[in-house]
Amino acid sequence: MNNPYEVLGVSETASDEEIKAAYRKLAKKYHPDNYTDSPLADVAEQKMKEINEAYDMINQMRQKGKGTGSTGSSSYQGSSNSQFYNVRLYIQRNMIDQAEQILDSTPMGNRTAEWFYLKGMCAYRRGWSEQAFNNFTTACNMDPNNSEYRAALNNMQNQRAYNYGGYNQPNMQNGGMGCSCCDICAGMMCADCLCDCCRAGC
Amino acid sequence: MFGYLQIQKSELLVREYEAYKSVYCGLCKQMGKDYSFLTRLSLSYDCTFYAMLLMSVSKSCTGFRDGHCTFNPLKKCKFAKCESDCYSKASAFSVISVFYKLRDDLVDGKFFRKLLTRLILPFFSHWRKKAANRYPDIDKLAAEMMNMQAEAEKDEPPSIDKSAHPTAYMLAGLFALEAENETDKRVFYEFGYHLGRWIYLIDAADDIEKDKKSNNFNPFISDKENYDSERISAILNQSLARAYDAYNLIDIKDFRGILDNMLLLGFPSVQNRVTDKLNGGNNE
Numbered sequence: 001m002n003n004p005y006e007v008l009g010v011s012e013t014a015s016d017e018e019i020k021a022a023y024r025k026l027a028k029k030y031h032p033d034n035y036t037d038s039p040l041a042d043v044a045e046q047k048m049k050e051i052n053e054a055y056d057m058i059n060q061m062r063q064k065g066k067g068t069g070s071t072g073s074s075s076y077q078g079s080s081n082s083q084f085y086n087v088r089l090y091i092q093r094n095m096i097d098q099a100e101q102i103l104d105s106t107p108m109g110n111r112t113a114e115w116f117y118l119k120g121m122c123a124y125r126r127g128w129s130e131q132a133f134n135n136f137t138t139a140c141n142m143d144p145n146n147s148e149y150r151a152a153l154n155n156m157q158n159q160r161a162y163n164y165g166g167y168n169q170p171n172m173q174n175g176g177m178g179c180s181c182c183d184i185c186a187g188m189m190c191a192d193c194l195c196d197c198c199r200a201g202c
Numbered sequence: 203m204f205g206y207l208q209i210q211k212s213e214l215l216v217r218e219y220e221a222y223k224s225v226y227c228g229l230c231k232q233m234g235k236d237y238s239f240l241t242r243l244s245l246s247y248d249c250t251f252y253a254m255l256l257m258s259v260s261k262s263c264t265g266f267r268d269g270h271c272t273f274n275p276l277k278k279c280k281f282a283k284c285e286s287d288c289y290s291k292a293s294a295f296s297v298i299s300v301f302y303k304l305r306d307d308l309v310d311g312k313f314f315r316k317l318l319t320r321l322i323l324p325f326f327s328h329w330r331k332k333a334a335n336r337y338p339d340i341d342k343l344a345a346e347m348m349n350m351q352a353e354a355e356k357d358e359p360p361s362i363d364k365s366a367h368p369t370a371y372m373l374a375g376l377f378a379l380e381a382e383n384e385t386d387k388r389v390f391y392e393f394g395y396h397l398g399r400w401i402y403l404i405d406a407a408d409d410i411e412k413d414k415k416s417n418n419f420n421p422f423i424s425d426k427e428n429y430d431s432e433r434i435s436a437i438l439n440q441s442l443a444r445a446y447d448a449y450n451l452i453d454i455k456d457f458r459g460i461l462d463n464m465l466l467l468g469f470p471s472v473q474n475r476v477t478d479k480l481n482g483g484n485n486e
Contacts, residue, residue, distance in 0.1 A: 029450050038444070040392055043385055043451050127370060127395045128363035129440045159443040160436035 004054035004061075016062070023055045036155045039094055039125045083110075087118050096122050113143035117152065124152075132156065204405045207251040207397075209460065210467035218459045224266050224280040225257065225457075226250045231281060232289035234272060237297055237329045240322070242272075244300045248401070251464060252376075253292035254457055259380055261455040262286040291340070294333035295376065298344050301330035306348065310418065339379055347372040355419045362437065365421040366402040373398030389451045396445035400438060400469070407434050408476050431480035438473050 005012045008022045030051065035044040090099035100122045106115060120135030136153040143149060209222055229250055233241045257263045264283045271277040304326055307319045334341035350368035357364055377394030381387035406420050413420035422429040446465050454461060 034447055034450075038392075038447060040389055040448055040451055043389055044447075046385070047451060123363070127392070127399060127444070128367070129399075129444075130362040130437060133440075156440065159440045162439040162443040 004057040007050055007054035008058070019055070019058055023051060026051045037121065037124055037152055083112070084114055084118050091118065091121055091125065094125065096125050113139045113146065113149060116142065117146075117149045120152065124156075129156070133160075204401055205247045206401055206404050206469070206472050207248045207464060208468045208472050209464055210471055213467050214463055215459065218457075218463070220280060221266075221282065221457065222250075222254070222460050224282040225254050225263075227269075227271065227279045228281040228284065229253050229289055229292055231269075231272070233293045233296065236290060236293050237332065238325070240325060241293070241297055241300075241329060244296060246296065249292045249296040252295060253288055254460065255377075256288035256291060256380065257282070257284055258454050258456045258458070258461060259452065260286050260288065262288055263456050291337060294337045295340050297326065297329045297333045298337075298341050301326040302344050302348050312416075340376065343372045343375045359424050359426050360419070360421045362403070362421050365406075365419075366399045369402035370395045370398035373401070386452075389448055393445055393448035393452060396441045396448065400441035400445060400473075403434075403438055403441065404473055404476055407438070407480065410480065431477045434480065435473070435477045438477070442469060442473070 005014070008019060008026065010019055010022045014022070027048065030044045030048040032041065032045065032048070035041040038044070084102070087099045087102050090096070090102070099118070103115060103119050103122065116135045117139035120132045120139060123129070123135060124132035133153075133156050136149060136156060139146070139149040140153050209219075211219060214222070226245070230242050230245050233245060262285045264285050266280045266282055269279060269281050271279050301323075304319050304323050307315060308323065330341070347368040350371065351365075354361075354365045354368060374391045374394035377390040377397075378387050381390045403421075406422055409418075410420055410422050412418075414423060422434060442465075449461075449465055
């Protein structure tokens with residue numbers, strides 16, 4: 001529907017390499033890993049689909065017929081034998097109030113590691129990150145071998161260590177080029193290019 | 203309102219910096235036109251960011267024109283032209299948030315500050331009415347936020363999430379006004395929520411020392427929990443990370459270089475300035 005070149009943010013005269021590079025950059029940006037547990041996971045997934053389609057279309061138009069090897073979706077899935085099956089369904093549908101209602105009416109004695117995990121997930125979806133972090137930590141302490149809980153906690157720990165430009169260290173502020181992370185350089189370069197075409201009319 | 207949404211000037215291209223300045227000047231001019239000379243003084247970086255974001259997603263910037271600064275007629279400057287009401291909206295938001303801030307100061311400010319506030323509040327009350335007439339949604343959000351804030355501060359022990367919620371909620375609602383469909387709305391909401399949360403929390407972190415002395419409410423001052431600079435950094439990083447993830451899903455049409463610069467460099471360096479100060483305080 002949309003112009004696939006516009007979707008990838010490249011000009012129609014761009015070389016195959018440029019298109020590939022633009023595609024990769026966007027694919028990295030919208031990668032499901034960046035949106036694990038995020039309430040916007042489906043939006044990112046949609047964007048990913050769009051760029052995959054655009055990339056495929058360009059390749060087809062250029063008669064290369066190459067596929068993208070599109071990334072599988074990593075949508076959030078709960079096991080159906082879970083005690084809190086309904087809660088998981090609600091969370092999946094972003095119906096956080098209903099999910100929390102069930103959780104809150106669970107008697108103290110039944111508050112298992114999974115309960116804390118799901119409680120944390122509700123808080124996370126609301127943006128209440130501190131509560132989420134505490135609940136995930138509790139869940140992991142109660143059941144250290146569960147990979148699902150561990151993954152949620154790891155995801156948060158990554159976000160907490162983010163500080164984009166590697167500016168975390170006090171004395172690096174004027175180091176300017178925070179190149180400890182290649183993403184930043186690539187990101188800024190990309191931004192630069194985009195800026196060129198976007199602001200042309202400005 | 204707080205002035206934490208800054209650019210990292212050293213990393214901007216010259217023409218990007220000029221574009222940024224011209225939006226700032228354009229907004230200043232509009233504030234003078236819509237309200238008064240005095241409101242111009244309350245112009246903040248945060249509102250400039252808001253105006254810039256509005257202009258970017260609506261693609262309403264139509265070019266630049268030359269002019270002179272009102273405060274210094276000898277100084278030449280450029281103004282970014284805008285074909286929709288981005289400037290007016292940002293001016294209204296600025297006036298409304300200043301009004302509520304002043305009214306809040308009247309309750310828990312110091313004597314001298316109270317006196318000053320009492321003097322200028324009637325003016326802002328008048329301008330706020332004007333702004334609220336034109337943008338009732340914005341005024342409603344700000345009023346709701348103030349009520350929620352008062353409630354949240356009564357909580358004992360203070361909760362980070364709860365006390366940051368009102369500001370986060372307000373910015374989320376404010377940004378969500380720009381959405382054209384349900385999906386966009388969720389993206390804008392999430393972006394606003396975490397950015398607002400970040401603004402509230404960085405302001406709280408910035409004020410720890412001051413609030414300790416004056417015994418004011420601050421979510422980072424707690425008998426039970428120990429918030430050192432490392433932990434505060436982690437909390438702030440988290441908000442910024444989620445704001446950035448949402449930002450990436452927004453269709454940014456203009457000024458991408460400048461907005462990227464702010465999110466990736468400007469905000470983190472402001473944050474580091476604040477957390478470094480905390481570190482310094484601990485060592486002494």
